[in-house]
Amino acid sequence: MTLTTQHFGVNIPVLGFGTWQLKGDDAHRCVEAALNAGYRHIDTAQAYENEQFVGRGLRDSGLKRNDYFLTTKVWTSAFHEDDLQESVRQSLSRLGVDDVDLLLLHWPNDEVPLEETITALNDARDLGLTRHIGVSNFPSAQFDEAVKLSRAPILCNQVEYHPMIDQSVLLENANAHGSALTAYCPLAQGKVFQNETIRDIAERHGKSPAQIVMRWFIQQPNVIAIPRSSSEAHIQSNNDIHDFALEPDDMARITELKSLNQRIVDPDFAPDWDMPLAA
Numbered sequence: 001m002t003l004t005t006q007h008f009g010v011n012i013p014v015l016g017f018g019t020w021q022l023k024g025d026d027a028h029r030c031v032e033a034a035l036n037a038g039y040r041h042i043d044t045a046q047a048y049e050n051e052q053f054v055g056r057g058l059r060d061s062g063l064k065r066n067d068y069f070l071t072t073k074v075w076t077s078a079f080h081e082d083d084l085q086e087s088v089r090q091s092l093s094r095l096g097v098d099d100v101d102l103l104l105l106h107w108p109n110d111e112v113p114l115e116e117t118i119t120a121l122n123d124a125r126d127l128g129l130t131r132h133i134g135v136s137n138f139p140s141a142q143f144d145e146a147v148k149l150s151r152a153p154i155l156c157n158q159v160e161y162h163p164m165i166d167q168s169v170l171l172e173n174a175n176a177h178g179s180a181l182t183a184y185c186p187l188a189q190g191k192v193f194q195n196e197t198i199r200d201i202a203e204r205h206g207k208s209p210a211q212i213v214m215r216w217f218i219q220q221p222n223v224i225a226i227p228r229s230s231s232e233a234h235i236q237s238n239n240d241i242h243d244f245a246l247e248p249d250d251m252a253r254i255t256e257l258k259s260l261n262q263r264i265v266d267p268d269f270a271p272d273w274d275m276p277l278a279a
């Protein structure tokens with residue numbers, strides 16, 4: 001079963017497969033395994049240095065190009081007009097596809113005017129290199145700016161989101177624009193597995209903590225989650241979440257964990273993040 005969320009008329013599978021840190025044959029094997037397990041959305045990036053192997057996984061799955069949703073991200077060193085398009089052409093050649101479904105700016109880059117980069121992103125779309133465009137790691141004010149500058153809809157903001165971080169501002173912001181919020185590090189890189197509340201709910205449902213968290217994601221509107229795993233058993237079970245539901249009380253207990261507000265990805269080039277809304 002492929003659940004989707006619709007934004008600007010585009011159906012995006014709400015469960016995607018993340019490929020950060022999957023290198024070489026592991027990326028190939030895991031992407032193929034994810035597609036065989038029923039995932040229909042794959043997330044990669046120029047910076048992951050695995051597009052060539054992701055492409056092999058796509059091909060070996062035997063699926064047709066229109067049967068899956070493919071995202072890649074442009075690194076910040078290619079944010080000037082011609083650089084951006086050239087870098088995307090190289091991505092497409094590594095991936096072995098004619099276009100991607102979604103092309104994201106990986107991080108904001110204050111050294112290049114946003115207007116120039118958003119124009120370049122739109123031009124890449126007009127040239128047929130990507131079907132849709134979006135951004136990643138954009139605070140709400142910069143997201144507003146990107147929307148204003150763009151001719152085409154900004155389909156999503158891909159940001160860190162899991163039960164233990166407060167992303168209320170970005171959720172509201174994406175909603176207000178009709179965009180999706182794509183959750184990266186949806187399992188908090190494994191930190192969710194130690195949480196007592198999540199373990200307790202998992203035990204009660206006879207499911208794994210990862211399945212509880214993935215279920216929490218797919219029961220939220222306008223949210224997409226892209227867990228990564230190098231284990232075929234985990235890849236399978238993270239998507240095997242359609243035979244149970246979380247009650248409103250479970251959903252609320254998990255959502256309350258946002259007060260822990262533990263951010264994992266915060267490099268020194270990160271923008272000034274939005275502060276949580278006052279309780």
Ligand SMILES: NC(=O)c1ccc[n+]([C@@H]2O[C@H](COP(=O)([O-])OP(=O)(O)OC[C@H]3O[C@@H](n4cnc5c(N)ncnc54)[C@H](OP(=O)(O)O)[C@@H]3O)[C@@H](O)[C@H]2O)c1
Binds near residue numbers: 019184185186230235
């Ligand atoms: N836009 C950005 O700047 C950005 C930044 C970070 C990430 N991302 C994207 O988001 C994706 C996901 O984030 P992430 O890779 O950082 O972390 P994640 O998906 O939150 O966690 C991955 C970790 O969880 C473990 N795991 C997965 N399923 C499990 C299960 N069922 N049981 C036990 N352990 C399990 C994996 O180990 P095993 O391999 O052993 O299963 C791995 O160590 C990335 O791959 C990437 O595509 C984007």
